[in-house]
Amino acid sequence: MKEELFVSGRAIPNIDPYLNIWHWQIPLYLFLGGLAAGIMFFAALFTIMGKENEMSTAVKKAPIIAPIALVLGLLALLLDLKHKLYFWQLYTTIRYQSPMSWGAWVLMAITPLSMIWVASYMKELIPGWKWKNSLLDSFEAFIIKYRLWMAWIIIVLSVILGIYTGILLSAFNARPLWNTSILGPLFLVSGMSTGAATILLMSKSHEERRTMSWIDLLLIVVELFFITHLIMGMKAGSQVQIDAAALFLGGEFTAVFWVFVIVLGLVFPAVLEVLERIGYHIPVIIPVILILLGGLMFRFIMVEAGQITRYLY
Amino acid sequence: MRYAMAIDTLKCVGCSDCVVACQLENNVPIGFCRDWVTETVDGSYPNVEIELRSERCNHCDNSPCVRCCPTGASHIEDGGIVLVTQDKCIGCGACIQSCPYDARYSHPEGYVDKCTFCIHRVRKGEKPACVAVCPTKCMYFGDLDDPNSEITNILKNRKFKALAPEAGTNPHIFYLI
Numbered sequence: 065m066k067e068e069l070f071v072s073g074r075a076i077p078n079i080d081p082y083l084n085i086w087h088w089q090i091p092l093y094l095f096l097g098g099l100a101a102g103i104m105f106f107a108a109l110f111t112i113m114g115k116e117n118e119m120s121t122a123v124k125k126a127p128i129i130a131p132i133a134l135v136l137g138l139l140a141l142l143l144d145l146k147h148k149l150y151f152w153q154l155y156t157t158i159r160y161q162s163p164m165s166w167g168a169w170v171l172m173a174i175t176p177l178s179m180i181w182v183a184s185y186m187k188e189l190i191p192g193w194k195w196k197n198s199l200l201d202s203f204e205a206f207i208i209k210y211r212l213w214m215a216w217i218i219i220v221l222s223v224i225l226g227i228y229t230g231i232l233l234s235a236f237n238a239r240p241l242w243n244t245s246i247l248g249p250l251f252l253v254s255g256m257s258t259g260a261a262t263i264l265l266m267s268k269s270h271e272e273r274r275t276m277s278w279i280d281l282l283l284i285v286v287e288l289f290f291i292t293h294l295i296m297g298m299k300a301g302s303q304v305q306i307d308a309a310a311l312f313l314g315g316e317f318t319a320v321f322w323v324f325v326i327v328l329g330l331v332f333p334a335v336l337e338v339l340e341r342i343g344y345h346i347p348v349i350i351p352v353i354l355i356l357l358g359g360l361m362f363r364f365i366m367v368e369a370g371q372i373t374r375y376l377y
Numbered sequence: 378m379r380y381a382m383a384i385d386t387l388k389c390v391g392c393s394d395c396v397v398a399c400q401l402e403n404n405v406p407i408g409f410c411r412d413w414v415t416e417t418v419d420g421s422y423p424n425v426e427i428e429l430r431s432e433r434c435n436h437c438d439n440s441p442c443v444r445c446c447p448t449g450a451s452h453i454e455d456g457g458i459v460l461v462t463q464d465k466c467i468g469c470g471a472c473i474q475s476c477p478y479d480a481r482y483s484h485p486e487g488y489v490d491k492c493t494f495c496i497h498r499v500r501k502g503e504k505p506a507c508v509a510v511c512p513t514k515c516m517y518f519g520d521l522d523d524p525n526s527e528i529t530n531i532l533k534n535r536k537f538k539a540l541a542p543e544a545g546t547n548p549h550i551f552y553l554i
Contacts, residue, residue, distance in 0.1 A: 065421050071429070072393040072414040076482045085470045085483060146468025147487030153448040153465050164447035164471050237441055237544060238477035302543065375477040375541045 083371040089144035091363035094229045095258070096137035097171075098251060098359065100130040101226035102259015104178055106279075108219035111211060119275065121267035124185045129262055130178040138171060163232035170228060174221045177214065184208055226252040233370065241308035241373040242366070244297050250290040254359050257283040261333075261355040265348055273348070277337050280355070284334045291326070308373040317369050325365065329358015378456045379438075379521040380494055381549040382508070383528050383537065384431055388515035391416060391429040395507035395516070399433075402495060402506035409482050411492040412507055428554070431507065431516070433492035434459065434480035435540065435548030442472035442481065450488070456520070457549060458496050463488040477544040494518075521549075 070080070078085045107127045110119040145151055155172065159165040184207040186193045195201050207214065230251030233242040260280040267273050298309030311317045333351035340346045391414050399405060399412050412433035419426045436459045443451045443459060450465035451472050461472075466488035473481045473489060484490040495505035499518075503509065508516040519528035537551040 066417065066419050068415060068417045070413055071391050071416045072396045072410070074410050074413040076409050079473070079479055079482055083473070083479065085473050144469070146470070146483050146489075147466050148468070150464065150467050150487075153450070153467055157449050159447060159449055161444045162447045162471070164445065164469060168447055232471075235441075235445055236471070236475040238475050371474070374479070375544050376479070 083374065084368075086144065086367055086371065088364070089140040091360070091367045093137040093140040093144075094251070094363040094367070095360045096133040096140070097229055098226055098255025098363075099258045099262065099356075100133040100137070100174075100178065101222045101252070102256040103127055103130045103133075103262060104174065104181070104218050104222040104259075105226065105256055106259055106263055106276075107181065108215040108222060111215040112219065118269075119272050121269065121272055122263045122276065124188055126259075126263045126266050127178060127181050127185075128189075129266075131175060131182060134171065134175045134178060138175070163228050163235050166224065167228050167232060170221055170224050174218065174225055177218055177221065180207055181214065181218065184211065223252065226255040229255075233366070236370075238375060239370045239373055240301075240304040240375070241298070241311065241370040243305075244294060244301075246290055246294050246297060247366075250287065250294060253283055253287045253290060254362060257287055258356055258359040261352045265352040274341075277340065281334055281337050284330050284355075288326075288330055291330075304373065304375055308369075311369050311372065317365055320361065321365055324361040325358050328354055329361060330355075333358070378523075379549065380436065380456045380458060380499065380518065381521045381528055381551065382494075382505075383517040383531050383535075383551045383553055385513075385515040385517075385535075385553040386428050386430055387553065388513045389414075389429040389431060390513055392512060394510050394512055395431045398506040398510035399492070399495075402498075403493070405490075406485055409484070409490070411480075411482075411490070428552075430540075430552055432478065432480075432540070433507070433550065434476075434494075435478055435546065435550045436492075436494060437549065438547035439545060441475035441477070441544075441546060445471045445475045447471065454496065456499070458494045458499070459491075460493055460496065461489055461491065477541050477546060478548075 074080060103126050106122045110116060110123050116123045142148060142151060154168040158169055184204055195204065227248045230248035234245055234247040237243045257280055260276050260283060264273055264276040264280060267276060295309055295312065298305045312321045333354040336346045336351040393414050396410060396412055396414060403411060405411055412431060415430050415432055417428045436457055440459050443453055447469065448465045448467055450462045452460060452462065454460050468483065468487045468489065470483065473483065481489050481491040498505060504518050508518045517528045517531055519526035521529060523529060532551060535553045537553050539548045539551055
């Protein structure tokens with residue numbers, strides 16, 4: 065028998081008995097960041113491919129969600145900080161070894177860019193829209209002229225935004241559940257899937273819906289593959305990682321993970337989308353809501369479970 | 378100059394004087410601690426072995442907390458002492474997530490705090506409070522780069538271990554076993 069305990073009366077709030085310093089604000093931001101990354105990725109991708117008109121919701125309408133998601137996400141992050149008045153220190157330096165620093169700067173770049181993207185399409189979204197100022201008119205003309213450049217910048221930034229949230233978690237080698245390099249790509253694919261689902265919901269064009277549903281199906285399959293890879297990697301890792309995987313394979317997170325993330329969040333919506341393609345009519349809101357909630361639940365579970373896993377004690 | 382600490386687990390009695398001294402020396406708020414004592418019990422009666430360890434921040438060489446800090450608040454000073462610049466800390470908690478030893482805590486004033494090897498005492502040539510106060514004199518503090526220091530000699534002559542070496546952090550607290 066081996067027993068290890070604190071004898072000096074240590075009971076630090078939120079650290080003992082299990083680490084719990086990141087609460088709902090972080091998984092909410094991870095979800096909103098991934099969603100915005102996914103939406104902006106498709107907006108930029110279809111612009112680069114020259115398909116602004118066939119995929120008009122993806123390029124023109126859905127990006128409205130991106131700045132809203134980003135601002136709400138940034139607000140959640142600010143709420144999470146414990147030394148809030150010093151938040152500006154993030155922008156006095158860039159630290160290449162800290163994914164949180166990359167994230168701060170990427171967000172600083174992509175939030176205004178997404179707002180400018182939406183602004184450049186205002187005249188198409190709201191007929192009769194007029195800018196109050198002639199400077200804004202010339203700015204709009206400038207943006208419309210260089211939209212392809214913006215699309216290239218946005219496609220790179222949105223991939224970084226989507227992937228860095230996973231890289232951020234995987235850089236914490238003290239949390240065995242997170243310390244795997246598959247987490248970056250997994251979060252990216254999950255974010256893209258939530259973005260594609262949002263576009264699918266907002267679209268009124270049959271052709272666009274078929275394309276987005278095909279893309280979403282592909283992303284779901286890749287995501288399932290990455291999750292399998294995550295668990296297999298944990299099981300083939302060191303003891304702390306095997307213990308981390310056990311949380312999902314019989315431990316306290318088994319039920320929520322398999323039911324809400326895998327079945328309801330990925331497999332069932334994929335089945336619904338396949339049925340839709342075969343010919344059954346499924347109201348699109350059902351798979352979309354399931355995918356969005358599944359993505360949110362996945363992040364809540366990963367943040368909470370990850371903090372429980374540890375090297376010592 | 379690389380400061381390190383060696384703690385003789387064969388002499389530690391678990392009195393927690395080191396914990397109290399640290400609390401007083403560094404104004405650690407009630408409910409939080411920069412160092413603590415753990416007891417590991419192996420076996421069952423009558424074949425029981427107990428190891429008592431006074432633990433704290435290990436001031437690692439390859440510190441994950443310094444690496445992941447987005448503002449550079451968490452940094453390494455001369456002598457390998459890992460410190461937090463309170464005015465640069467935004468309280469994001471990344472360093473707390475990255476420490477395999479759970480050595481850091483969120484100070485009620487907002488910044489992240491932890492053992493500083495009593496750098497204010499060390500710079501004056503004194504030992505950290507916990508080392509100075511230990512009644513069994515089981516704690517050694519000194520410069521690993523100094524071939525004549527007490528700590529270099531004791532690590533040469535005694536068997537020792539570090540905590541969670543597999544975490545790859547290269548800690549500077551050694552437990553003499």
